[in-house]
Amino acid sequence: MDKLIEYTPLLARGALVTVALALASLALATLMGGLAAAARIGGGPIGRGLVLAYTSIVRGVPDLVMILLIYFGGQRLLNILLDLFGVAPISLSPFWAGVIAIGFIYGAYLAETFRGAYMTIPKGQLEAGQALGMRGLPLIGKVMIPQLVRFALPGYGNVWQVLVKSTAVVSVIGLNDLVGLANDAGKTAREPFLFLSAVMLVYLLITFVSTNALGMMERRFALKGHHAR
Amino acid sequence: MRVDLVLANWQLFAAGVWLTVQLTFLALAIGFAVALPAGIARARRRPIISPIINGFVYLFRGTPLIVQTFLIYFGLGQFEWIRDSSAWGYLRDPWWCALIAFSLNSAAYQTEIIRGAVESTPKGEIEAAGALGMSPRQVDFLVLIPSALRRALPQYGNEVVFMLHGTAVASVITLQDILGAGRTLNAKFYLAYEGFLTAALLYMAITFLFVIAFRQLENRYLRHLSLSR
Numbered sequence: 001m002d003k004l005i006e007y008t009p010l011l012a013r014g015a016l017v018t019v020a021l022a023l024a025s026l027a028l029a030t031l032m033g034g035l036a037a038a039a040r041i042g043g044g045p046i047g048r049g050l051v052l053a054y055t056s057i058v059r060g061v062p063d064l065v066m067i068l069l070i071y072f073g074g075q076r077l078l079n080i081l082l083d084l085f086g087v088a089p090i091s092l093s094p095f096w097a098g099v100i101a102i103g104f105i106y107g108a109y110l111a112e113t114f115r116g117a118y119m120t121i122p123k124g125q126l127e128a129g130q131a132l133g134m135r136g137l138p139l140i141g142k143v144m145i146p147q148l149v150r151f152a153l154p155g156y157g158n159v160w161q162v163l164v165k166s167t168a169v170v171s172v173i174g175l176n177d178l179v180g181l182a183n184d185a186g187k188t189a190r191e192p193f194l195f196l197s198a199v200m201l202v203y204l205l206i207t208f209v210s211t212n213a214l215g216m217m218e219r220r221f222a223l224k225g226h227h228a229r
Numbered sequence: 230m231r232v233d234l235v236l237a238n239w240q241l242f243a244a245g246v247w248l249t250v251q252l253t254f255l256a257l258a259i260g261f262a263v264a265l266p267a268g269i270a271r272a273r274r275r276p277i278i279s280p281i282i283n284g285f286v287y288l289f290r291g292t293p294l295i296v297q298t299f300l301i302y303f304g305l306g307q308f309e310w311i312r313d314s315s316a317w318g319y320l321r322d323p324w325w326c327a328l329i330a331f332s333l334n335s336a337a338y339q340t341e342i343i344r345g346a347v348e349s350t351p352k353g354e355i356e357a358a359g360a361l362g363m364s365p366r367q368v369d370f371l372v373l374i375p376s377a378l379r380r381a382l383p384q385y386g387n388e389v390v391f392m393l394h395g396t397a398v399a400s401v402i403t404l405q406d407i408l409g410a411g412r413t414l415n416a417k418f419y420l421a422y423e424g425f426l427t428a429a430l431l432y433m434a435i436t437f438l439f440v441i442a443f444r445q446l447e448n449r450y451l452r453h454l455s456l457s458r
Binding site for chain 2: 056057059060061062063064065066068069072073075076165166167168169171172179183186187190191192193194196197199200203204207
């Protein structure tokens with residue numbers, strides 16, 4: 001137990017890496033998901049085909065395999081590309097390889113969430129906006145986005161909860177996140193069970209905090225004046 | 230791309246596929262044996278047992294599978310009484326550790342699936358069975374469980390794929406599953422991605438087979454729910 005207290009600053013730094021990795025991955029996943037949803041809705045047969053290929057690959061390949069493939073294979077690809085343009089090679093760090101892999105994976109799930117939310121918006125809403133003389137950005141910003149957020153939030157929250165747990169496998173490529181550091185420190189301190197239990201508690205804490213934060217956001221974006229949930 | 234090396238080492242991958250499939254099915258089967266009574270007990274809100282099951286489910290669904298696997302494989306050796314016990318022969322073996330971790334994890338997810346399916350069983354079905362003079366045990370085994378499991382089929386399809394992908398963690402604790410085979414190939418011939426790419430394709434192929442199998446099962450057992458055909 002004393003050892004765990006001694007290592008707490010180190011583990012706290014690892015927890016920060018985990019949270020930073022999860023947030024950066026979520027940002028990339030949101031971007032990928034938005035693009036994929038847009039391509040699926042309005043991209044024609046080519047856009048739909050590309051999105052289908054994207055989601056099929058993601059659904060078929062385990063996250064750990066994707067991370068290893070991007071870390072080792074992506075580095076090779078990056079070197080070839082940079083060499084073509086005559087740029088000096090850049091090394092892909094475990095952190096950014098993890099962000100790319102996890103963002104790529106969960107982008108496919110978010111695409112479905114966003115598309116579902118888009119389909120839920122009644123057509124009349126857009127038509128009403130147009131009837132009021134809105135077009136372009138105001139129409140999207142004032143009519144579409146608030147409703148998209150409202151309908152997409154529950155699904156978005158679920159994807160986030162799964163994404164956070166997925167970040168744990170990035171420790172396999174040597175990232176000093178919570179899992180990697182605790183696993184090493186636990187072996188050094190000869191108390192691996194205690195250290196790994198602490199890791200589990202931190203993940204439960206992240207889940208707990210996220211659940212509450214998401215609940216607050218869902219209430220914030222809920223329809224005002226309708227039945228309180 | 231060294232396809233020749235992959236093909237020359239096909240036995241490595243064949244053994245990997247066998248181990249992955251074996252771990253997936255055993256974990257799902259053991260998980261099911263635990264989850265069926267646990268899920269029903271949860272749905273009926275049995276005092277004392279229900280909160281305990283709830284805690285188990287929360288713990289195993291809220292933390293990453295890789296940490297659970299590390300906790301059992303690296304963590305348990307911390308305790309002298311475990312090392313001295315007769316179970317140590319199994320608990321020091323990565324295959325048993327992986328199977329225990331995957332089974333517990335799957336049990337937690339399956340408990341939630343079964344709880345949901347049992348709770349959504351139409352009351353009329355149970356009352357009709359009672360009206361026919363069935364004993365509570367008969368109602369459970371002849372009406373409630375078959376009916377609930379049918380409705381759980383779509384979620385079971387997801388859980389099977391989730392477990393298949395989860396088993397890739399086994400390669401981190403030295404097991405030669407599909408990903409393990411890919412890592413061995415890469416290490417042996419100093420390759421960057423060929424082994425991982427082969428592993429990714431194999432996982433995709435197996436996922437695809439599972440998805441097709443579940444679609445067939447759903448067509449057969451949920452035919453009464455499809456609207457018009």
